Amino acid sequence: MNRLDTPFAHKSLQLRNRIVMPPMCQYSVEAKDGKPNDWHFAHYVARSVGGAGLVIVEMTDVEPDGRISDYDLGLWSDDHIPAFARIVSAVRSHGAKIGVQIAHAGRKAQDAEVPVAPSAIPVDAQSKTPRALTTEETKAMVGKFRDAAVRAIAAGFDTIELHAAHGYLIHQFHSPSLNRREDEYGQDLALFGVEVIRAVKEAMPADMPLLLRISAIEYMDGGYDLDHSLAIARRYLEAGADIFHVTTGGEGPAGKRKPGNYPGYQVPYARAYKEALGVPVIAVGMLEDPALADATVANGDADLVGVARGMLRDPYWAHHAIRAVTGRNADYVPKPYARAF
Numbered sequence: 001m002n003r004l005d006t007p008f009a010h011k012s013l014q015l016r017n018r019i020v021m022p023p024m025c026q027y028s029v030e031a032k033d034g035k036p037n038d039w040h041f042a043h044y045v046a047r048s049v050g051g052a053g054l055v056i057v058e059m060t061d062v063e064p065d066g067r068i069s070d071y072d073l074g075l076w077s078d079d080h081i082p083a084f085a086r087i088v089s090a091v092r093s094h095g096a097k098i099g100v101q102i103a104h105a106g107r108k109a110q111d112a113e114v115p116v117a118p119s120a121i122p123v124d125a126q127s128k129t130p131r132a133l134t135t136e137e138t139k140a141m142v143g144k145f146r147d148a149a150v151r152a153i154a155a156g157f158d159t160i161e162l163h164a165a166h167g168y169l170i171h172q173f174h175s176p177s178l179n180r181r182e183d184e185y186g187q188d189l190a191l192f193g194v195e196v197i198r199a200v201k202e203a204m205p206a207d208m209p210l211l212l213r214i215s216a217i218e219y220m221d222g223g224y225d226l227d228h229s230l231a232i233a234r235r236y237l238e239a240g241a242d243i244f245h246v247t248t249g250g251e252g253p254a255g256k257r258k259p260g261n262y263p264g265y266q267v268p269y270a271r272a273y274k275e276a277l278g279v280p281v282i283a284v285g286m287l288e289d290p291a292l293a294d295a296t297v298a299n300g301d302a303d304l305v306g307v308a309r310g311m312l313r314d315p316y317w318a319h320h321a322i323r324a325v326t327g328r329n330a331d332y333v334p335k336p337y338a339r340a341f
Helices: 038-051 078-091 135-153 169-174 191-203 226-239 267-277 291-296 309-313 317-328 335-340
Strands: 007-009 012-017 019-021 054-061 095-104 157-163 209-216 242-246 280-283 305-306
Touching: 012 095, 012 191, 019 267, 019 317, 038 054, 038 078, 054 078, 054 135, 054 157, 078 095, 078 135, 095 135, 135 157, 135 191, 157 169, 157 191, 169 191, 191 226, 209 226, 226 267, 242 267, 267 280, 291 305, 291 317
Parallel strands: 019 054, 019 305, 054 095, 095 157, 157 209, 209 242, 242 280, 280 305
Antiparallel strands: 007 012
C-alpha cells in the first residue's frame, strides 16, 4: 500500500516520500530584479531539512511584466541562474528534490503598467484592463517559456512545473470566459498551452517529467466545469505533460459557486484527474492533517500531496506528519536533530 512515507518515482524523478511543498509566492525579492535572495535560500532549504520529498519553488516568471508583483521571482535572464543554482544545490544536499514553477501572470500582473492577456478583460472593476496579445506576440511568448526552461535546467532543477491554474496566462487562454480571440489561439483554446508544453519539453532532458498545475473548475459565474478542464488536460497530456497538480479556481471573483473551506475539499478533483487520465496527480487543499494526507495517498485519491500553509507554519511538517501516521521517525531525520526526535 502506498502511504505518506513511501517513495515515489516517475521517470527520472525519485522522491523519498509523497510530500510536496507546493509553490507559494514569497513577495520577497529585494531589488525587484527577479533574483532569489537569502530569504528564499533559507525558506526552501529549511523544507528539505524538514523532510519534504519535493520542493517546488514559487511562481517564477518569464518576463518582468509577467510577475504578479515586482517582488516576485523571474527566469527571464541568464543572470538569474547562479542564485537559483545555489538554492538547488543546498535543497538537494538535504535529500529533497526540487522543481520550479514557470509562469506568466497575464491579466493578473498587478505592477505591469499595461498587463497582457488573451483578451482585454480585467479581473474585476478595480483591476487594470489588459491589452490583448497579438498573434505574433503570443507565438513569441511560447519562446519565452522555453527560454526560462533552458535556464531552469542550467540551474540544476530536478523538474519543471508549468502554471496553468489560478487565472494566470495559460489558464486564461484555455478558459472560454477569458479567451474571446478570433485567431487560431481563440479557435483552439488548448493551443497556447500545448505549444508551451512542447517548447518546454524540447528544452528538458527526455527522462525528466513535466508537472502541470491546472484548475479543475472555475468559480466565476459562467466558468468552466470539470468536463472542460479534463478535455483541455487530455490535450496537455498528449503534448507532453506527465504529472498533474490539481487545484481549482483562482480565475477571478467567485460567483454563485464558492470554493470549499474545509480539509480535503479539492481531493475529489485530483481523483477525477487520476481516474480519467491515468497519470500521477498531486492533490492540494487544506491537507495539513497528517491522517488526511496519509489517507489521500493510501486511498488512491492521489499519488502525492501538497501541503502549503501547513509547511509555512511548520518547516518540519513532513517529519512530524510521518511520525504521527507511522509512530516512528523517518530514516532521514538530520543527524544533528536526531536527539530531538
